[in-house]
Amino acid sequence: xxxxxxxxxxxxxxxxxxxxxxxxxxxxxxxxxxxxxxxxxxxxxxxxxxxxxxxxxxxxxxxxxxxxxxxxxxxxxxxxxxxxxxxxxxxxxxxxxxxxx
Amino acid sequence: xxxxxxxxxxxxxxxxxxxxxxxxxxxxxxxxxxxxxxxxxxxxxxxxxxxxxxxxxxxxxxxxxxxxxxxxxxxxxxxxxxxxxxxxxxxxxxxxxxxxxxxxxxxxxxxxxxxxxxxxxxxxxxxxxxxxxxxxxxxxxxxxxxxxxxxxxxxxxxxxxxxxxxxxxxxxxxxxxxxxxxxxxxxxxxxxxxxxxxxxxxxxxxxxxxxxxxxxxxxxxxxxxxxxxxxxxxxxxxxxxxxxxxxxxxxxxxxxxxxxxxxxxxxxxxxxxxxxxxxxxxxxxxxxxxxxxxxxxxxxxxxxxxxxxxxxxxxxxxxxxxxxxxxxxxxxxxxxxxxxxxxxxxxxxxxxxxxxx
Numbered sequence: 015x016x017x018x019x020x021x022x023x024x025x026x027x028x029x030x031x032x033x034x035x036x037x038x039x040x041x042x043x044x045x046x047x048x049x050x051x052x053x054x055x056x057x058x059x060x061x062x063x064x065x066x067x068x069x070x071x072x073x074x075x076x077x078x079x080x081x082x083x084x085x086x087x088x089x090x091x092x093x094x095x096x097x098x099x100x101x102x103x104x105x106x107x108x109x110x111x112x113x114x115x
Numbered sequence: 116x117x118x119x120x121x122x123x124x125x126x127x128x129x130x131x132x133x134x135x136x137x138x139x140x141x142x143x144x145x146x147x148x149x150x151x152x153x154x155x156x157x158x159x160x161x162x163x164x165x166x167x168x169x170x171x172x173x174x175x176x177x178x179x180x181x182x183x184x185x186x187x188x189x190x191x192x193x194x195x196x197x198x199x200x201x202x203x204x205x206x207x208x209x210x211x212x213x214x215x216x217x218x219x220x221x222x223x224x225x226x227x228x229x230x231x232x233x234x235x236x237x238x239x240x241x242x243x244x245x246x247x248x249x250x251x252x253x254x255x256x257x258x259x260x261x262x263x264x265x266x267x268x269x270x271x272x273x274x275x276x277x278x279x280x281x282x283x284x285x286x287x288x289x290x291x292x293x294x295x296x297x298x299x300x301x302x303x304x305x306x307x308x309x310x311x312x313x314x315x316x317x318x319x320x321x322x323x324x325x326x327x328x329x330x331x332x333x334x335x336x337x338x339x340x341x342x343x344x345x346x347x348x349x350x351x352x353x354x355x356x357x358x359x360x361x362x363x364x365x366x367x368x369x370x371x372x373x374x375x376x377x378x379x380x381x382x383x384x385x386x387x388x389x390x391x392x393x394x395x396x397x398x399x400x401x402x403x404x405x406x407x408x409x410x411x412x413x414x415x416x417x418x419x420x421x422x423x424x425x426x427x428x429x430x431x432x433x434x435x436x437x438x439x440x441x442x443x444x445x446x447x448x449x450x451x452x453x454x455x456x457x458x459x460x461x462x463x464x465x466x467x468x469x470x471x472x
Contacts, residue, residue: 037415037422040381040422096373099369100370102362104369
């Protein structure tokens with residue numbers, strides 16, 4: 015749990031994924047489209063991956079991956095991110111972390 | 116038989132060795148139904164002891180006992196045959212009943228198929244003339260889904276008609292809201308149905324085999340592409356306020372971005388699935404590590420269908436937030452009529468140049 019929270023606060027936008035998960039890939043693509051370079055942690059490549067997965071579920075994430083943290087706070091999984099984006103809220107939340115290109 | 120009976124009577128009276136119990140039973144049976152339907156397994160042993168005990172009585176009794184032995188075997192066999200014949204008759208009856216009920220069910224299904232064909236609803240992918248060859252999936256749950264979808268379309272058409280007449284008449288906003296909620300929930304119901312069907316046959320759902328061929332042409336991950344509909348249909352619900360136009364435009368943009376992300380994820384998944392199929396021995400029923408991976412990929416595919424439907428649902432909900440209740444009603448009407456026309460497009464093509472009936 016501490017590992018998850020620590021990693022989640024390391025950068026503005028953090029996504030926990032699994033290497034084989036295509037929805038995680040899709041969410042990552044969306045963030046890049048919005049000018050964000052999220053920090054990606056593949057929990058299936060992490061020795062403590064299983065504990066991290068449990069921790070993410072305990073934090074209330076609907077699916078363990080992808081788990082999106084913005085500003086250290088858990089936003090949710092694909093469903094939540096999509097809803098946030100369509101309502102226009104996601105862009106607002108990401109404003110402080112957008113890279114200037 | 117009669118001589119045997121009289122012999123039994125005499126031996127009963129002797130009382131030296133008393134197997135009379137057995138003999139009495141025989142006698143009763145002879146008297147009642149003239150044959151032996153009960154086989155006494157102890158008979159053989161009793162006969163042997165009888166032979167020893169009754170040796171002094173002479174061969175006449177012994178002869179009868181030998182004859183009875185033969186009759187016993189015969190009668191035993193006859194009894195077994197009768198039993199076997201009875202069981203076989205029961206089995207045959209049960210089998211025929213099963214065939215009958217299957218036949219009735221078949222007739223029902225064929226009837227339903229004929230009905231939907233007459234309504235001009237083209238069953239996607241069905242090049243077979245064989246009635247049961249439709250939709251490429253003989254699975255009964257998929258058949259059920261297909262039928263439930265036909266009912267869904269009928270209900271949808273009814274709702275659109277109702278909404279149309281409601282909007283042309285003077286009904287209150289509350290009543291309009293009721294109709295709007297009904298239509299929205301009807302769409303959400305379809306997404307649930309699709310999710311359940313995807314668990315049975317994900318390819319069936321994602322290729323839109325349950326839709327008309329014209330709908331299949333515009334398919335995006337098992338359904339309509341929300342951003343495209345927004346682009347085409349929002350102008351038809353003018354007049355809108357500046358803010359509403361702005362919000363609708365942003366919704367369309369966000370939709371497209373989300374669709375692009377999902378499309379790219381799908382492409383990656385397709386590649387992975389191709390690799391799985393190429394690498395593995397996907398032998399049905401045989402467990403291989405590749406089978407596990409294949410299942411994983413197909414589960415991921417189902418989750419993409421769910422995500423695409425979630426996007427469609429969110430689009431509908433966002434529109435209802437941007438618009439007033441009457442505007443939402445007009446939006447749903449425009450949407451519903453669009454789908455109707457799209458479904459009918461195949462018919463238009465098929466009926467071109469034909470003489471009117």
